[in-house]
Amino acid sequence: MMSHRIGYLIGSLSGDSINRVLSKALVRLAPAELELTEISIRDLPLYNRDDEMNPVAAVTEFKRAVEQSDGLLFISPEYNRSIPAPLKNAIDWGSRPWGQNSFARKPTGIIGASVGAIGTAVMQASMRSVLSFLDAPQLNAPEAYITFKPEIYGENGEVNDSGTEEFLRHYMEEYAAFVERVLSSIHPGHIGDDHPDTKH
Numbered sequence: 001m002m003s004h005r006i007g008y009l010i011g012s013l014s015g016d017s018i019n020r021v022l023s024k025a026l027v028r029l030a031p032a033e034l035e036l037t038e039i040s041i042r043d044l045p046l047y048n049r050d051d052e053m054n055p056v057a058a059v060t061e062f063k064r065a066v067e068q069s070d071g072l073l074f075i076s077p078e079y080n081r082s083i084p085a086p087l088k089n090a091i092d093w094g095s096r097p098w099g100q101n102s103f104a105r106k107p108t109g110i111i112g113a114s115v116g117a118i119g120t121a122v123m124q125a126s127m128r129s130v131l132s133f134l135d136a137p138q139l140n141a142p143e144a145y146i147t148f149k150p151e152i153y154g155e156n157g158e159v160n161d162s163g164t165e166e167f168l169r170h171y172m173e174e175y176a177a178f179v180e181r182v183l184s185s186i187h188p189g190h191i192g193d194d195h196p197d198t199k200h
Contacts, residue, residue, distance in 0.1 A: 004179050006030075007039040007069035011076025011087035011112070011123075018148045022113045023075045028157030029169040031176045036073070039065045041090040052097040059093050066094050066102040071179040072136070076112045078123035083130070095134055103134040107182035109175040111144040119145025139178040144171050 008026075012019050027036045043058040045051070051059075066072065076087055083091075094102040110127050112120030124145070131138055144167075152161045159165035 003033050004070040006034050006036045006071045008073040009039050011084040013086050018113050019075050019077050021153050024157035025159050030172040034176050041086050047089050047092040063102045071107040073109045078120040081122040083126050103136045106136050107179045108136045109139045113146040113148040115148055121145045137182045139175050
């Protein structure tokens with residue numbers, strides 16, 4: 001199986017984010033054919049249409065990182081039953097200007113951790129609507145709403161519960177297989193997309 005570059009975005013800016021802890025576990029448990037690299041959203045300014053045609057360097061670098069990724073993994077908390085503002089801001093920058101949607105045709109996965117019982121289910125439902133509009137294929141199953149228990153996770157991605165470890169490993173294996181399926185079947189031609197990167 002071919003190796004694929006996967007960019008992952010963490011929806012929280014917090015230094016001690018539980019979703020950052022989760023991301024370390026996912027990187028550790030991912031199949032060898034996935035090369036995972038974080039795409040930072042920390043330095044992006046607030047989206048403003050006036051700045052689309054002359055963006056700051058942080059925006060240009062963010063879009064380039066998304067475009068150079070073969071697939072994208074969103075690892076995010078849920079804020080007020082929706083997408084965290086920093087993540088939505090990043091998505092808005094990445095999708096603009098019109099005709100330069102950096103997310104188009106990228107196979108995506110969504111996973112998130114919360115201390116609450118329903119995990120991040122409502123945020124993920126909102127994300128699916130957004131990603132559908134952006135023509136970003138989504139792994140629909142298995143769904144992954146993680147109730148976070150700090151005693152389960154180590155500092156370097158260790159998972160000290162066999163059931164949780166197996167579920168997260170299975171999720172990453174399914175995502176890897178999904179990436180392979182999508183990249184083997186998609187073709188250029190997103191409506192309104194004239195970006196020169198049409199290698200897929």
